[in-house]
Amino acid sequence: MRSKLAGSNDGDCQMVDILAAVLTDGLPAVEAACAQAVCEGVHSSDVILNILARRRDPGPVAPIFTPDALKLRHAPVADCARYDLLKGRSEERPSSTGYGRA
Numbered sequence: 001m002r003s004k005l006a007g008s009n010d011g012d013c014q015m016v017d018i019l020a021a022v023l024t025d026g027l028p029a030v031e032a033a034c035a036q037a038v039c040e041g042v043h044s045s046d047v048i049l050n051i052l053a054r055r056r057d058p059g060p061v062a063p064i065f066t067p068d069a070l071k072l073r074h075a076p077v078a079d080c081a082r083y084d085l086l087k088g089r090s091e092e093r094p095s096s097t098g099y100g101r102a
Contacts, residue, residue, distance in 0.1 A: 001015070001043060001048075004043035005043060013045075017049065018049075030052065033048045036051055
């Protein structure tokens, strides 16, 4: 990976980013991520860090079951006409500052 990154302007910085990942993910994981990146024909610290992040992603969280006492009894209804009605009432009232509408 070092030889592939040597040709780019920020190759040293990218290599430092990859080596820093060894502290958090371990050497075997970083080596495997580098090998995967080389197999896919890319050589970038962003790609390697992305591979590492996807491997440590714990996956979806288990669902939380809602007790019956907390479940909705009446589903909310979207009613834009009600909003317009409330909006019309606020336009009729003078504002508390006395400057235009509320």
